[in-house]
Structure formats: structure tokens, C-alpha cells
Amino acid sequence: MRGRSRRLVRVSRPPAATAVESRTDHVRPERFRTRWSRPLAVLALAPLLRYAVARHAVPPGAARRSGCDACGAPVGLTHPWPALGPRARCGGCAARVGAPPAAVELTVAAVALVLLLARPPAGELIATAWWLAFAVPLLFVDVAVHRLPDRLTLPAAAGTWLLLGLAALAGAGAAPWLRAAAAALGLALFFAATTLLLGARGFGIGDAKLALGAGALLGWYGWTVPLLGLLIALTLSGLVALALLVTRRAAWSSHLPFGPYLVLGTLGALLLVW
Numbered sequence: 001m002r003g004r005s006r007r008l009v010r011v012s013r014p015p016a017a018t019a020v021e022s023r024t025d026h027v028r029p030e031r032f033r034t035r036w037s038r039p040l041a042v043l044a045l046a047p048l049l050r051y052a053v054a055r056h057a058v059p060p061g062a063a064r065r066s067g068c069d070a071c072g073a074p075v076g077l078t079h080p081w082p083a084l085g086p087r088a089r090c091g092g093c094a095a096r097v098g099a100p101p102a103a104v105e106l107t108v109a110a111v112a113l114v115l116l117l118a119r120p121p122a123g124e125l126i127a128t129a130w131w132l133a134f135a136v137p138l139l140f141v142d143v144a145v146h147r148l149p150d151r152l153t154l155p156a157a158a159g160t161w162l163l164l165g166l167a168a169l170a171g172a173g174a175a176p177w178l179r180a181a182a183a184a185l186g187l188a189l190f191f192a193a194t195t196l197l198l199g200a201r202g203f204g205i206g207d208a209k210l211a212l213g214a215g216a217l218l219g220w221y222g223w224t225v226p227l228l229g230l231l232i233a234l235t236l237s238g239l240v241a242l243a244l245l246v247t248r249r250a251a252w253s254s255h256l257p258f259g260p261y262l263v264l265g266t267l268g269a270l271l272l273v274w
């Protein structure tokens with residue numbers, strides 16, 4: 001009823017006013033649609049990330065997974081369903097495959113929503129999205145088997161450096177890129193040094209390689225931002241470790257994965273500067 005009367009009014013107005021009104025009338029629902037369709041479109045990446053988790057979440061030295069552990073049915077991008085779907089069950093024997101059901105999908109949707117609401121500049125957004133496309137599977141792999149495989153950490157870092165380099169060439173200039181590179185190396189050396197000094201009680205070489213990408217993303221915005229990311233990561237991991245100790249789900253000697261906290265700390269610090 002309201003729509004019809006508005007349309008009638010518009011017809012009787014001069015053409016200029018009609019153009020303005022119809023523009024404002026139509027932009028809103030469209031913007032709403034693209035705003036919420038993007039996180040949903042990103043969900044199409046979930047099977048690919050699930051594939052990375054299933055393939056790499058294997059004990060050190062073991063071959064990368066190419067099929068169901070229980071029945072051997074192949075799991076891959078040529079036959080992703082249903083093993084790489086949100087139910088994460090083998091099509092042959094219904095055994096669990098890879099990351100927990102719905103976990104990857106929820107994480108991808110949450111990350112996409114955060115990026116959409118934060119709206120960083122395009123160059124930085126692309127570099128961050130690239131890094132997260134590896135960091136999200138790494139998070140699940142680290143939780144499952146306490147490993148951060150080179151096959152995920154190194155392309156994550158290389159692509160991040162390259163994409164930030166393109167953002168530098170596109171107008172940001174050399175200074176933020178040089179700072180990003182220096183911060184990445186500094187953060188990676190810090191993790192590597194704790195591994196050398198403390199052995200198994202330190203972080204890990206995998207964390208150092210993950211930091212090559214994380215440090216670059218954070219260092220792009222200033223020298224204190226990597227420290228902020230590290231502080232958030234250490235605080236979160238400390239709180240979780242304390243909760244696990246208090247509830248006796250972990251002992252002092254337990255080795256807890258740090259990768260997930262590094263990912264959360266990086267995203268948290270980026271949100272504070274965006």
C-alpha cells in the first residue's frame with residue numbers, strides 16, 4: 001500500500017527528483033544484499049580449507065592424508081562431498097574426517113564478517129585474506145596434531161610479503177613494507193630463539209614460520225603493532241593454559257599449541273589499528 005502510493009507521488013514529480021529518489025530507494029537493499037552475501041560467498045572456500053586440514057593434520061613423518069583413516073575411501077577436491085562438507089563425515093563409512101563438524105565453516109564466516117565490518121584498505125585486505133586462508137587451516141592442524149607444516153606456513157608468508165609489496169607499489173610506499181619485513185623477521189627470530197634456548201618448552205620453528213606472515217601484516221602498521229599482537233596472543237594462551245591447569249585437563253609439562261593464539265593475536269591487533 002505504502003509502496004504504491006509512493007510510486008504514484010513519484011510520477012507526479014519533476015524528473016530530477018524522481019532520479020534522486022529512485023537511487024536512494026534502490027541502493028539500500030542492494031548494499032544490504034552484497035554486504036551479507038560476501039561472507040556467504042566466502043563459505044565456498046570452506047571445502048578447500050577443510051581439504052588442507054584433512055591433508056596436513058597427520059603425525060610428524062607420516063604421509064599427507066589422501067583418504068578416510070577408517071575405510072580408505074579417497075578424500076580430495078575431485079570428490080569433496082560429504083567428507084569436506086560441514087558434517088565432516090566419510091561418504092563410505094561415516095567416520096569423522098579432518099576438522100570438527102561445522103567448525104571450519106563457522107570460523108570462515110566469522111573471519112569474513114570481521115573483515116567486512118573492519119573494512120581495511122583493499123591492498124591490506126587482500127594480503128590479510130591471503131594469510132588467513134592459510135592461517136585458518138593451520139589453526140585446526142595445530143590443535144589436532146601440534147604441527148604447523150611448512151607447506152602452509154611458507155606460502156602464507158611468501159604471499160603476504162608479495163601482496164604487501166604490491167600495496168606498497170600501488171601507493172603506500174616503501175616505508176611500511178620495509179617495516180613489515182623487518183618486523184616479520186624480528187618476530188620470527190624471537191620464536192626461533194625461544195626454540196633454540198628452551199627446546200620443547202619454547203614455541204617452535206613452525207610458530208617462527210607462521211610469524212613471518214603475521215609479523216609482516218602487523219609491522220605494516222607500525223613498530224608497536226607486532227608487540228600488541230604478541231601480547232594478545234601470549235595473554236590468551238596464558239589464560240587458556242591456566243584454565244586447563246585449574247580444571248586438570250593439562251599438566252605443567254603439557255605442550256600446548258601456540259599457532260591458534262598467534263592467529264587470534266594477529267587478527268585482534270589488526271582490528272585495533274583498522
Ligand SMILES: [Zn+2]
Pocket residue numbers: 068069070071072073090091092093094095
Ligand atoms: Zn571411511
